[in-house]
Amino acid sequence: MLARFGRIVLLGRRYHPPWVAFAMSDLLRLTDDGLYCEAGDFWIDPWRPVRRAVITHAHADHARPGSEAYLTSSEGRHVLRLRLGPDALIEAVPYGQPVFMNGVRVSLHPAGHILGSAQIRVEHKGEVWVVTGDYKTTPDPTCALFELVRCHVFVSECTFGLPIYHWPDPRTVFAQIHAWWQANAAAGRASVIYGYALGKAQRILAGVDASVGPLLTHGAVERVNAAYRESGVALPATEYVGGVADRARYRGALIIAPPSAHGAPWVRRFGDCATAIASGWMQVRGMRRRRAVDRGFVLSDHVDWDELMRTIEATGAERVLLTHGYTAVVARYLQERGLQADVLSTRFVGDADDIDAIAEKA
Amino acid sequence: MRDFAVLYADLDATNKTNEKVAAMVRYLRSAPPADAAWAIYFLIGRRPRQAVSATHLRAWAAEAAGIADWLFEECYAAVGDLAETMALLDVRASSRASHSLSEWVEGVLLPLREMDEPDKKCVVLRAWASLDSRERFVWNKLITGAFRVGVSQKLVVRALAEVSGVDEATLSHRLMGEWQPSADFFAQLIAPETADADISRPYPFCLAYALESKLPTDARGRLFDADPVAFAGTLQAALGDLSDWQAEWKWDGIRAQLIRRRGQTFLWSRGEELITARFPEIAAIGAALPDGVVLDGEILPFKDGRVLPFGRLQTRIGRKTLTKKILAEAPVVLFAYDLLELDGQDVRSRPLRWRRAQLAQLVEACRLPTLKLSPIVAAESWEALERRQQCSRAHDAEGLMLKRLDSSYGVGRIVGDWWKWKVAPYTADAVLVYAQAGHGRRAGLFTDYTFAVWDGDPRNGGRLVPFAKAYSGLTDAEMRRVDAFIRANTLEKFGPVRTVKPQLVFELGFEGIQRSARHKSGIAVRFPRILRLRDDKRIEDADTLETIRALLPIEPEA
Numbered sequence: 080m081l082a083r084f085g086r087i088v089l090l091g092r093r094y095h096p097p098w099v100a101f102a103m104s105d106l107l108r109l110t111d112d113g114l115y116c117e118a119g120d121f122w123i124d125p126w127r128p129v130r131r132a133v134i135t136h137a138h139a140d141h142a143r144p145g146s147e148a149y150l151t152s153s154e155g156r157h158v159l160r161l162r163l164g165p166d167a168l169i170e171a172v173p174y175g176q177p178v179f180m181n182g183v184r185v186s187l188h189p190a191g192h193i194l195g196s197a198q199i200r201v202e203h204k205g206e207v208w209v210v211t212g213d214y215k216t217t218p219d220p221t222c223a224l225f226e227l228v229r230c231h232v233f234v235s236e237c238t239f240g241l242p243i244y245h246w247p248d249p250r251t252v253f254a255q256i257h258a259w260w261q262a263n264a265a266a267g268r269a270s271v272i273y274g275y276a277l278g279k280a281q282r283i284l285a286g287v288d289a290s291v292g293p294l295l296t297h298g299a300v301e302r303v304n305a306a307y308r309e310s311g312v313a314l315p316a317t318e319y320v321g322g323v324a325d326r327a328r329y330r331g332a333l334i335i336a337p338p339s340a341h342g343a344p345w346v347r348r349f350g351d352c353a354t355a356i357a358s359g360w361m362q363v364r365g366m367r368r369r370r371a372v373d374r375g376f377v378l379s380d381h382v383d384w385d386e387l388m389r390t391i392e393a394t395g396a397e398r399v400l401l402t403h404g405y406t407a408v409v410a411r412y413l414q415e416r417g418l419q420a421d422v423l424s425t426r427f428v429g430d431a432d433d434i435d436a437i438a439e440k441a
Numbered sequence: 442m443r444d445f446a447v448l449y450a451d452l453d454a455t456n457k458t459n460e461k462v463a464a465m466v467r468y469l470r471s472a473p474p475a476d477a478a479w480a481i482y483f484l485i486g487r488r489p490r491q492a493v494s495a496t497h498l499r500a501w502a503a504e505a506a507g508i509a510d511w512l513f514e515e516c517y518a519a520v521g522d523l524a525e526t527m528a529l530l531d532v533r534a535s536s537r538a539s540h541s542l543s544e545w546v547e548g549v550l551l552p553l554r555e556m557d558e559p560d561k562k563c564v565v566l567r568a569w570a571s572l573d574s575r576e577r578f579v580w581n582k583l584i585t586g587a588f589r590v591g592v593s594q595k596l597v598v599r600a601l602a603e604v605s606g607v608d609e610a611t612l613s614h615r616l617m618g619e620w621q622p623s624a625d626f627f628a629q630l631i632a633p634e635t636a637d638a639d640i641s642r643p644y645p646f647c648l649a650y651a652l653e654s655k656l657p658t659d660a661r662g663r664l665f666d667a668d669p670v671a672f673a674g675t676l677q678a679a680l681g682d683l684s685d686w687q688a689e690w691k692w693d694g695i696r697a698q699l700i701r702r703r704g705q706t707f708l709w710s711r712g713e714e715l716i717t718a719r720f721p722e723i724a725a726i727g728a729a730l731p732d733g734v735v736l737d738g739e740i741l742p743f744k745d746g747r748v749l750p751f752g753r754l755q756t757r758i759g760r761k762t763l764t765k766k767i768l769a770e771a772p773v774v775l776f777a778y779d780l781l782e783l784d785g786q787d788v789r790s791r792p793l794r795w796r797r798a799q800l801a802q803l804v805e806a807c808r809l810p811t812l813k814l815s816p817i818v819a820a821e822s823w824e825a826l827e828r829r830q831q832c833s834r835a836h837d838a839e840g841l842m843l844k845r846l847d848s849s850y851g852v853g854r855i856v857g858d859w860w861k862w863k864v865a866p867y868t869a870d871a872v873l874v875y876a877q878a879g880h881g882r883r884a885g886l887f888t889d890y891t892f893a894v895w896d897g898d899p900r901n902g903g904r905l906v907p908f909a910k911a912y913s914g915l916t917d918a919e920m921r922r923v924d925a926f927i928r929a930n931t932l933e934k935f936g937p938v939r940t941v942k943p944q945l946v947f948e949l950g951f952e953g954i955q956r957s958a959r960h961k962s963g964i965a966v967r968f969p970r971i972l973r974l975r976d977d978k979r980i981e982d983a984d985t986l987e988t989i990r991a992l993l994p995i996e997p998e999a
Contacts, residue, residue, distance in 0.1 A: 241512075241515060241516050241519055242506060242508055242512065242516060242530055242531065243516045243519065243520060243526060243529035243530060244529075245529070245531060362529065363519065363520050363521075363525070363529075363884060363885070364453070364520075364522065364525055364884075365520065365521050365522065365525075365880075365881055365883070365884030365885065366884065366885070368881070369883070369884075369886075369917075371456070373454065373455055373456070374454055385531075405515070405519075408512065408515045411511075412512060415509070
């Protein structure tokens with residue numbers, strides 16, 4: 080108790096580094112623990128244990144263990160439980176339904192990133208802030224469609240905030256994946272596709288035509304599949320690789336695994352197999368070549384450049400804060416267009432897990 | 442263009458040589474002959490002169506995409522490839538054009554060079570608008586003169602052999618020298634028999650692998666040669682008796698083929714450039730040679746009985762006109778290695794022993810100071826030869842060449858009969874001071890480094906002066922580590938260049954060193970590369986200019 084009290088006192092006096100470009104009266108501000116709402120006394124996606132954490136989505140850089148209480152969307156509660164373990168105190172609230180904290184109105188709205196992902200809308204004294212977490216505006220059968228929320232201050236990610244990023248139609252990408260899988264199956268080879276175990280893997284499963292061959296999964300993917308199914312998301316039948324007794328069944332199968340499995344002893348069991356990564360980073364050739372996989376499929380759970388710009392404009396926000404990705408570039412671009420835009424130095428890493436690009440991102 | 446873009450994507454999409462060959466075979470079977478000829482031309486690495494400057498292209502691409510120049514540069518830094526950056530940026534598409542590759546090259550690309558700037562711009566913008574992103578990428582590669590795709594000439598030849606049924610050595614030979622891509626050329630290329638009318642055509646150069654690839658090496662790929670007796674034993678075990686081998690100095694000049702046929706002389710570089718006019722001294726040798734002779738040798742700057750540093754040659758390369766002064770300062774000679782054609786007959790399959798004897802006679806008969814027989818390095822044992830190898834630099838050579846006496850003159854790089862055995866590089870410890878993002882598979886990672894050494898006493902008023910740039914030599918993991926260091930320790934940004942806090946020390950290797958007025962440090966090094974990260978060293982432990990200058994060869998003044 081004393082420790083908690085002590086922290087509250089410290090918070091008010093804490094030194095704010097110069098890049099925190101806004102005043103103390105801001106509805107949300109950056110502290111050493113994360114993005115903090117003083118009026119409501121809660122944090123959004125904190126990177127250190129706090130009392131009350133409102134979570135945008137269950138990816139590791141946004142949902143960290145150790146806090147006393149968590150608030151998530153109803154759809155996201157199973158995947159968040161998977162991330163935080165059985166002992167975490169998790170409260171769930173349906174999209175759109177307000178929760179009041181010290182008179183601050185907080186509501187969660189679909190972000191379209193992965194199952195349960197939410198933008199956090201914070202309203203206090205007539206001022207509305209929206210924190211996106213990660214988001215995409217393209218439809219995805221495994222999660223609710225992104226909802227546009229008008230606001231005064233838009234706190235946005237910009238993982239792919241460069242005009243070189245234009246996502247192809249997902250239907251085209253799935254047709255490519257299909258053709259690739261079919262050709263490999265015809266040649267008697269296994270097809271291993273790498274994607275983040277939470278979100279990307281399920282999107283792939285929901286998008287492929289399962290008639291080509293068996294769908295096999297890495298253990299990390301299969302655990303998340305269970306949480307998705309428990310949440311009511313329809314996924315085709317999958318089988319955990321470790322449970323496959325007959326190795327001949329690998330041939331012709333589509334195997335879904337996290338990127339960390341690439342080059343690991345785990346993939347050797349498939350013998351001569353074709354490999355691919357599904358990620359927005361695959362739009363750039365050098366990224367794919369550096370991963371040494373056979374194919375790169377451009378499938379992202381983030382907004383591309385045009386979607387980012389359209390969304391920012393549509394929110395009507397007069398001020399934009401960029402949390403992670405090409406923050407400096409996007410801020411400058413928006414400033415040149417007359418918007419008030421700043422960089423917020425958070426510890427979110429966006430799509431880094433997709434291809435361990437942590438060290439590679441500016 | 443569509444099919445060629447698909448071929449590029451197919452080649453780019455696989456690491457497996459069989460699949461690459463299959464993709465080329467598919468293309469060559471279905472493409473019109475003129476397209477096939479151009480495809481071969483580009484695939485084996487030939488390119489027309491760059492038609493548009495990169496600066497213009499960048500400006501036009503930014504304009505076409507409706508973005509500011511700084512934003513274009515950010516994109517370029519993330520992509521690491523100019524052609525690809527321009528292809529990824531959104532361009533308002535107009536009606537799609539369905540021209541073939543040869544129509545694009547002959548009708549649009551080649552005429553570009555002759556146009557004035559506004560016309561160029563108009564043509565380039567129109568081309569972008571009529572191509573899809575994948576085609577635009579390949580097109581950009583062609584206009585920037587940077588077309589490269591992961592196939593070796595060997596693989597292209599293998600695909601051609603599969604399509605035509607002509608054997609690979611013949612095809613390799615037919616692809617040498619100067620030729621104009623056309624339907625006729627392609628027909629000649631794949632014909633079972635042709636009247637080889639082109640008298641200038643050189644033979645494919647025979648290349649050697651590094652001895653390191655044959656012998657046991659340490660983790661860094663260096664030979665275990667600390668103990669000469671043991672090492673001689675290793676050589677004996679790997680290569681057999683020394684009496685089966687011919688050892689020559691490995692020179693650092695310009696490898697070239699001198700052709701004398703029907704009273705005409707042609708001089709080709711290994712990069713298959715016709716360089717007859719650039720080396721009049723060498724071209725003059727032709728007149729002294731009998732008809733139907735082809736020599737393989739090395740062009741070297743040579744004066745007062747000594748080979749000069751390679752830098753002297755560089756002062757001549759690229760000059761349009763050779764003044765008397767230049768000819769006097771950097772006179773060149775040809776050190777002949779081998780004989781490929783005699784009396785108009787291809788003698789490459791004869792043993793080296795025979796070719797060398799004939800070559801010696803020819804050189805002797807010429808009696809020219811500009812034509813020398815590359816001397817044989819004699820030794821009684823592997824151990825004695827190793828001692829001589831260690832003295833290579835004293836002979837102005839960079840090591841030895843070992844050639845099996847009964848070997849034929851092979852096509853391309855051959856394993857087993859020819860080996861290059863270079864001396865250990867010079868080394869220096871230097872401090873990382875600037876970094877820039879890399880290209881290609883290093884795109885988006887800071888991997889191009891500038892290193893500095895101390896001018897003066899590091900502990901007493903000395904300052905770091907940049908002395909070499911290097912980007913190869915680190916493992917992927919080390920590269921990522923250094924990249925993270927650079928991001929966390931950037932002091933300043935100048936466009937794409939970052940000034941880095943001086944902290945990391947690297948051991949650099951380089952092949953040669955010379956004075957240079959163009960470099961701040963006053964010296965220039967040849968083939969610098971990173972040997973390893975020296976985490977055990979502090980920046981004060983890095984080398985000084987003084988210690989590096991001590992490596993400078995004593996050079997006869999020009």
